Amino acid sequence: xxxPRFGLRTAQAIVLALAVSCGEASDIGxxxxxxxxxxxxxxxxxxxxxxSARPGVFIVEGDIAIHGEEALRKxxxxxxxxxxxxxxxxxxxxxxxxxxxxxxxxxxxxxxTYCISDAFGTQKSLVITAMATAAESWSRRVGVTIRHIxxxxxMCAQEPPDxxxxxxxxxxxxxxxxxxxxxxxxxxxxxxRHEAILNISPNAFTTSSGGRTLEGILRHELGHVLGFRHEHxxxxxxxxxxxxxxxxxxxxxxxxxxxxxxVGGYDTASVMFYPQCRPPGSVGGYAQTETDYRAAISLYGxxxxxxxxxxxxx
Numbered sequence: 001x002x003x004p005r006f007g008l009r010t011a012q013a014i015v016l017a018l019a020v021s022c023g024e025a026s027d028i029g030x031x032x033x034x035x036x037x038x039x040x041x042x043x044x045x046x047x048x049x050x051x052s053a054r055p056g057v058f059i060v061e062g063d064i065a066i067h068g069e070e071a072l073r074k075x076x077x078x079x080x081x082x083x084x085x086x087x088x089x090x091x092x093x094x095x096x097x098x099x100x101x102x103x104x105x106x107x108x109x110x111x112x113t114y115c116i117s118d119a120f121g122t123q124k125s126l127v128i129t130a131m132a133t134a135a136e137s138w139s140r141r142v143g144v145t146i147r148h149i150x151x152x153x154x155m156c157a158q159e160p161p162d163x164x165x166x167x168x169x170x171x172x173x174x175x176x177x178x179x180x181x182x183x184x185x186x187x188x189x190x191x192x193r194h195e196a197i198l199n200i201s202p203n204a205f206t207t208s209s210g211g212r213t214l215e216g217i218l219r220h221e222l223g224h225v226l227g228f229r230h231e232h233x234x235x236x237x238x239x240x241x242x243x244x245x246x247x248x249x250x251x252x253x254x255x256x257x258x259x260x261x262x263v264g265g266y267d268t269a270s271v272m273f274y275p276q277c278r279p280p281g282s283v284g285g286y287a288q289t290e291t292d293y294r295a296a297i298s299l300y301g302x303x304x305x306x307x308x309x310x311x312x313x314x
Contacts, residue, residue: 044076045072045076048060048072049181051065051175051178051181052177052178052181053175053177053178054175054178056068056069058072059178059181059182059185060072060075062182062274063182063183063184063186063221063224064185064186064187064188065185065187065195065197065199067192067194067195074093089101089102089103089227089228089229089299090188090189090227090228090229092188092190101227101299102188102189102190102227103189103226103227103299103300104144104189104226104227104300108168109143109145109300110143110144110145110304111145112144112145112146112147112168112169112225113146113147113148113149113166113167113169114131114146114148114149114167114168114169114170114198115148115149115150115152115153115155115156115164115166115167115170115171116128116131116148116150116153116171117153117156117157117171117172117173118153118154118156118157119157119172120173120200123205126205126214127171127200127214128148130213130214130215130218131148131171131218132148133215133218134215134218134219134221134222135147135148135222137215137219137287138219138222138223138288138296139303140303141288141293141297141302141303141306142226142293142296142297142300142301142302142303143301143302143303143304144226144296144300146222146225149167152164152166152167156170156171156172157172160194161194163193165193168196169187169197169198169225170196170198171197171198171200172197172198172199172200173199173200173202174199174200174201174202175199178199178201179201179202179203180201180203181201182199183201183203183204183207183217184199184200184201184204184217184218184220184221185197185198185199185221186198186221186222186224186225187224188224188225188227189225189226198218198221198222200214200217200218212275212286213286216271216285216286216287217286219271219286219287219288220271220272223271223272223288223292226296226300227299228272229272230272230273230274231267231272232268232273232274232277232278267289267291267292269289269291270288270289270291270292271286271287271288271292272292
């Protein structure tokens, strides 16, 4: 979840203008797919936000941290070639030009744990409550378990190369130099342990427009943790949204889009849709919709408490 500010409109215009529908370079000078990707990458790279506190860490989609130039290039290629739709799933390369959905395995989905840094100070109790409520908002319907381990909080402040391996991810305050760059920033399931951090900016404690309370923001960020991307990546920029969102969040599918549609239609009320990007007159806060839940359940299954076992009498 990013704070409203001028987005990467220049990169968006160049990337969309370079897109071609099919084929290779023609005799009349239509750019090849490689040239299109290369020029689009240059425009994207020139505009992408690099953390002022952590050189080499790039913030994409407003709230996803990418570590290193190589990973950023892979992210860009992944986005351009393999985007999909509601709930839109992040994908990761597995070699040989193949991609798989970036989601938690069956073995891991019920053991997602986190610590909360003591560095939140007097606001830590707010984080504890909001994280628990946001996590429960997913796990009460979907077959995932996201659990706070309070006994590990004292080890949550470790910095690279040391990390607390007793939990899946850390919940920490944003680095001071990044406090005005986003409201919160998360990660996808395939992130390395040292990248698995959910950062929360001080501004997240005071934001309430569009239903973006701290709990709502964390519902959205935990959606990223579960592998979901932004839904407004399919929307045409409208109103203030034109300046608020990143280039990679808008426009048409990628050149080789596999169009994976999990369930239902396009959902502008999705928890993964920035409120300011919704069409005029749209309703909805910052919470999961039925479409969100159905899509998540199609990936992770039902919450165990909703699974009823029927035993046939002998």
